[in-house]
Each structure stands twice: as C-alpha cells, then as structure tokens.
Amino acid sequence: MAQKTKYNMVKEKITEWITSGKVQPGEKIYSENELVKMFGVSRHTIRQAVGDLVHEGWLYREQGAGTFCSNKMLNTKTEPENLSSVRSLSTNGKNIGVITTYISDYIFPNIIKGIESYLTAQGYSLTFACTDNNVEKEKQCLQTMLSRNIDGLIVEPTKSSNYNPNIHYYLELEQNNIPYLMINQFYSQLMPPHIIMNDEHGGFIATEHLINLGHEKIIGLFKTDDLQGVNRMQGFIRAFREHSLPFFPDMVITYSTEDKDSKLMDELQEIFASEKQPTAIVCYNDQLALQVIFMLRELGLSVPQDVSIVGYDDSSLAEATDVKLTSVTHPKMDMGIEAAKWIVAAVENSGSNSYSKVYEPELVVRNSTALLEKSHQ
Template sequence: MTQQTKYNMVKDQITNWIASGKVKPGEKIYSENELVKMFGVSRHTVRQAVGELVHEGLLYREQGAGTFCSSTANLTSTPVQGERQFKPLASNGKNIGVITTYISDYIFPSIIKGIESYLTNQGYSLTFACTDNDIEKEKQCLQTMLDRNIDGLIVEPTKSSNFNPNLHYYLQLEQNNVPYLMINQFYSQLMPPHIIMDDEHGGFIATEHLIELGHEKIIGLFKTDDRQGVNRMQGFIRAFREHGLPFFPDMVLTYTTEEKDGSLIERLEKYFSSLSKPSAIVCYNDEMALQVLNMLRKLGLSVPEDVSIIGYDDSFLAEASDVKLTSVSHPKMDMGTEAAKWIVSAVENPSTNSYSKVYEPELIIRNSTASRLKVKEA
C-alpha cells in the first residue's frame, strides 16, 4: 500500500464520518494518536490528511483543545461565485453577510468558525462569500450582499494596501444604515469599525528574536498588496534600526497575491546561490515559510542549522512539518467571535458608532530558529 493510498484512506474515512453524521458539527474528532492506531499509519500521514480537511473547511483546530468538525462543513453552495449560506435552527429573520479573502484556506476556517458559532447561537442566518483577494470578485460579493438586503456585514478587505475602487458600495451600506466591520485590516479612506492585529509589532518581535539569537544578515519576505504585509515589513525595518544593524541590498523581497506561488521562491533561490547568504528569514506568513523550508531542503540546507525561519499567524501549518515553525500568533477564532459580537450589537443598537480593537501579537518559539553562535560552533 502506497503512502498516497494511506493518506486518502484516512481523509476519506474522516469525510465519511462527517457526511454520515457520526461526527457532528462542533464535536471533537479522534486524537492523532488514536487515528494512528486506528488506521495503522504514520503520524505524518494523519497530519497530512487532517491538515487538508482543515484547509477545506471540514475541520478546525483549537490550540490546546484538539480538532473539531466545523459547522461550515454543512454549508450549501449557492449559484453566486464563492458564496455559501448557513441558517440556524431558530432564526430571528436577520441575515449577516461575511466576506473574506478566502473561506476554506489557511487561518480562515477558524475565523469563520468564531463568527458562525456566535451568530447562529443568536439566531442570525449567514451568507458567506470570498473574494480570492480579487477586486472584481469583491465587487460581485458586495453587489450580492446589497441585493440580499443584509442586516450587517463583516468583511476582510481585498488588497488593502491599494486604493479600492469599490468604496462606494461601503458608502451605500452606510446610507442604508447597514453596519459593517472590517477584520484583519481596513480601508484607510473609510476608517470603519475594525478588529486587527498590531502587525507592525509582530514584524518587529519576529525580527528582534533573530537579532537576539545573533543573526545579522536577515532577509524579510513580505506581501505588499495587503496592509498586513506592509506593516510587518515596517516592523522588520524598525528592528534593524533599533538594534543598530546595517542595512544591506535586497534585505527585503516583496511580492503580490499573484506572485506568491512561484516567482518569489525563484528570486530567493537565486539569492542563496550568491556568496553572501543570509542566516535567517522572516516570512509574511506560515504558508510562505513552508515554501521557503522546502526550497532550502532542495538546496541541501538545513533549518535551523544553516538558516533560521520565522513564520506568521501560528496556523496549523506551523506544526505540519517535522521542523516546527517559530511563528507570530494570530487570534483567529477569537477575532471571529469578537467581530460577531460587535455586529450583533450594531444591528440591535443602531446608535453603535466607531469601534476598534487591536490584538497584541506574541511570538511562539519552536525549533525553526536557533542561535547563530551555536550554529557556528557546531
């Protein structure tokens, strides 16, 4: 039996448990150890299967608690691109729109789980949609939400560092007295109610950690069509300034949404062919950090023995590989819950005005980073 067959066996069986109702929304699935014994496979195979189901939105993880069946696993597809609907058992007749850049990928299932859990408990129906971080798709999503006469909207901005041509849809929401809240970032032209992370500080503490480990030649990889990446880059540069380290050419490599799957890694690989190689890399997120990890392995370099890596978001990907990633925390489910609480308050109490909440990031240290001095001695 091949490794791929074993992986499919585990994934298909868990999917069947969900589809048949053996595992119900909100229920915890078997632990990694139990799944390993049950299927007679390796821990890596179990993690790969469960990780993909998390990606697809069928499962979600809660740190320290385990892996659970997602209520969004029962969402039904609608004819609108990237949209799903969910109705609670007891509805109050009100509908909240939720627009994110992605629905079933990366950290978004956990954010959506927080939103969905609170809103459905309050009797609200939900309409989910995703933009794939594409301005034209965001336009379509906003048009649909307005046509459906939603009572409130939670939205993650699309390409938030650029001017957005869809601002008039948000102004129309205001004219219609429909409250909306932005998460992860916000459009500065609107200054709407928002819940975000202090991404500048997150970039700073990630870089400072490497500096304190003795690294001086550190490269930063940042996505610049979202403000999160721009702010993380600012924190990266501030750490160099505050610690008096010299700047050097190409210490920052930037990319856009469209470039994340190939060209950046190719550029970085060429950098490692030079004589002056970096000893550490700060990545925009955990997804990019895993791509970097795979690239370094192909080049015959080890992490953290040759190069230290830091990710961002502390997603499930941070522990998906044998090298566990040092990463900056993201509140994920708690952010979703807080967003849902505010939108309910704004719908039920129209006098609710401006609001902002900023989460302070923390650095979760794992084994992808090491002291530069210890590496040299080894």
C-alpha cells in the first residue's frame, strides 16, 4: 500500500509541474536518477509513474535524449477542443493543416515533431487538430481547416477500416487544388497519396518470433476499426498458416476504440481464468502491451517467465518499465519529415496526386519474450 502511495505522489507532483507551467511543452524533465533522489523512492516506482504519464500523454520520450513535457496543455479553448495552432514565423504566408487521431499521446508527438521541424524550417505555419478517432470530430476538424484556407493538409485517417462519411470534404480539397497526404493509413475509396507501414508484415514478424521461440498457443489482440489493426491481424494469421500451426478458439480478440479499456481486458481475464492459458500474446501496440503486463501482474503472472509479450511501434513505452518490450518498429519522426517534404513539394510545385511510400518494419527484441519452457508446453 505504501508503494502505491509513493507512486501516486510522484505522478501527482510531476503533473503539477506541467499544469502549473513549471515544466513547459518540449522541455526535458529530470532524469530517472534525479527523480529517485528527489522523491526518495525506488527506480521501479519512478519508471511506473513516468511510464503512466507517457501513456496518458503528459510526457513523451526520445531515445537517447530523455523524457519531455508534451503539448497536452496547449489545446486552446477558443477553438474546438480538438484544435490547436502553432504559429511559427511564417516567411511565405502559407499554412499547412495537420490532422491526427491524437496529438499529445503515445507516438504522435514524435510524428508531429518530424512534421513541424521540416515545415517551420521552410517558413510554413501549422494548424494542428486531433479527431480522437471519432468521425464526427474529424468532420469538425476538416470544416475548420477548410475555413482557414490552408494550403495543404497532412491527415491520419479516422476509423480507417470503415466507410468514412467525410469523403466529400477531401473531394472539396481536390476541387480547390489543395494537396493532401494521408499517413499511417488511407481511405481506400479515395486512393490518395499516402505514407504507411507494411502492417501485415509487422504482424507476421511479431508472431513468427514467438513461434520460433516454441510458442504455439499465442493470442492476438487487435483493434479493428483501424486498418492498421486489421492488417496486423492478417499477418498474425499468416504466420500460423505458414508454420502449419493449428488454429484454436479465442486466438484472436478484437476491439474498437470505444471498448479497449473494458471489454478487451474482461475477455482477456476470462481466458487466463480458464485452464487453457496462452503462453504468448501479440498486442496491437505498445500501449496495450503495457496494460496487459499490468493485468498479468495482478493475476500473479510474470513476463516473460509465464507469458511472452510482443508490442508494436517501438515507442518510448517499450522501455518505460522494468520489463522491456519486444516491439515492431514504426518510423515516427521520419514519417513526419517525409510527409512534410511531400506536402511542401506539392504546394510549391502543384505536385502529382499519385504518391505512396511503404515502410518495412523490423522487430526489436528485448526481454518481454523468451523461449517457451518445457513445463508450459
């Protein structure tokens, strides 16, 4: 109980630094060693508290550089809640809109940092918006962007595996000769210029890694209202087929944006309460992988001794706790820079609408996965 109190104390104090303005967006916070000394708590408590604040979007990590305050507090209340502006020194009077599903959460600060670093260097101003993966909010964002007479738009699709009712806004952009580029996924109805990951291959290599470690009873957890999750699930299933492994009930658990925190964990707990426990889990992303690790701890299970876990995106969360996640890479900042380069070229040269770039993922192996012990077979 005392440990939990210390953990909450650390979280509340760091959050207070951010909300009071003591730590500004983009500013580095104290190192892990400094925080340990400052609060007089264990390294594990600091890692758990900081990891949670990263997960909640208050902080973000950059490998080799440290932990930084995110721009969670910057969303202006004079606009819709999901819109904020970055007013750079615009030397050419041109403004680029950027719409993502989230802004200050998870891998998005790094994607946005890549976009912003290139565009501001080219003298562009930016307007950011987020949809929270909600189609109605996407509609509001698009309406606002059009009313601001943006010169170009970088957008991450909302609920990309479903039909999108906002298609006509994108067609309006085309009619007005405003170039737009989609990242992470794209609406198949439009076939727009896009920069994406080969998520099917990512799901495959994550699963094959576990199969090569001797695991056969592997569960896949996939978000299916986004195409990324659908494609990762396809790769998961392909790995079973290519290795001639039998399929079994409940090997795939799917969820949507709205029910990831309740329905998914309830289903997973039911499976672990049964006699047929899996020995490994492939997770849709690192955020989910951390939730699963915390749930398994509550059940008295250890990672990787009892269950091996693979995440996806190789985010800062992959190294946020004492269990370091094996995870599939995502280009993050590089994707942001590439998107910014394309949109500038399209704005300045009236570029072609036929463009696609696909990043090939790799697996970063850490200590959340291990050889299956014979006692578990």
